[in-house]
Amino acid sequence: MDLTGPVQQVAPTLLGALLVHHEVVLRLTEAEAYAGQADPGSHAFRGRTPRTEIMFGRAGLAYVYFTYGMHWCMNVVTGPDGTASAVLLRAGEVVAGLDAARSRRPGAKDRDLARGPARLTKALGVDGSLGGTDLLDPRSPLRLEPGEPVDPALIRTGPRVGVAGLGAPTPWRYWLEDEPTVSPYRPAVPRRRPG
DNA sequence: GCCAGGATGTTCT
DNA sequence: GAACATCCTGGCA
Numbered sequence A: 001m002d003l004t005g006p007v008q009q010v011a012p013t014l015l016g017a018l019l020v021h022h023e024v025v026l027r028l029t030e031a032e033a034y035a036g037q038a039d040p041g042s043h044a045f046r047g048r049t050p051r052t053e054i055m056f057g058r059a060g061l062a063y064v065y066f067t068y069g070m071h072w073c074m075n076v077v078t079g080p081d082g083t084a085s086a087v088l089l090r091a092g093e094v095v096a097g098l099d100a101a102r103s104r105r106p107g108a109k110d111r112d113l114a115r116g117p118a119r120l121t122k123a124l125g126v127d128g129s130l131g132g133t134d135l136l137d138p139r140s141p142l143r144l145e146p147g148e149p150v151d152p153a154l155i156r157t158g159p160r161v162g163v164a165g166l167g168a169p170t171p172w173r174y175w176l177e178d179e180p181t182v183s184p185y186r187p188a189v190p191r192r193r194p195g
Numbered sequence B: 001g002c003c004a005g006g007a008t009g010t011t012c013t
Numbered sequence C: 001g002a003a004c005a006t007c008c009t010g011g012c013a
Helices: A007-013 A098-104 A117-124
Strands: A018-021 A024-034 A062-067 A071-078 A085-096 A142-145 A155-158 A173-176
Antiparallel strands (some): A018 A142
16 A cells, blocks of 8 residues: 555545454545645645644654544545645445444444544544554554455545635545445535526 | 534644 | 534424
8 A cells, every 4th residue: 555645646545445443444435635735725734733743754644633622533644755745534434343333423323433534533433642653554553454446437536525715626535436434514515406 | 304503622823 | 712624413394
């Protein structure tokens, strides 16, 4: 698994990959690119701070941050080292460890267990203490592994979710078509009345 | 099904 | 002091 290329090339390759945390295994179905200091939507845009320190590190590290006072979100650092690019893991399908994931998200339907970036970390049991984990180290409790290859025709792209400003023409968000686990918060499906 | 509003605390200005 | 890469609940249809 090579994460050292430009983030927009790496992001779609994460689709179908497996994210493993102890007994829970997730097949990634949705990811979002953040292109380092050049990207106004990226946490790294304003430069290096204690919080974003990890993003400036090596490709393959986990960047985990806390937001809205109650949610954790997880990124994979990518790109040439020092570019501070990362991919936000937005959604996945739980393929192993269902019992553990269900117990962390009581009441959620299976398809909703990891449907959204904060739900994903909760279902996996990931929090800030795992920030900086080397996801490519087979000995890490939290790691990334290759999955079954996905049909490239199923990969869709679109604008980012929840990020204000700049509707740049770059495709930022990647997901697998026909996957019920993809996050529902899509501006690409604007409420619009027929006629 | 859809939409509006509140929770809650870290980070940066 | 404001913003924030979100999610859940409760209202209405």
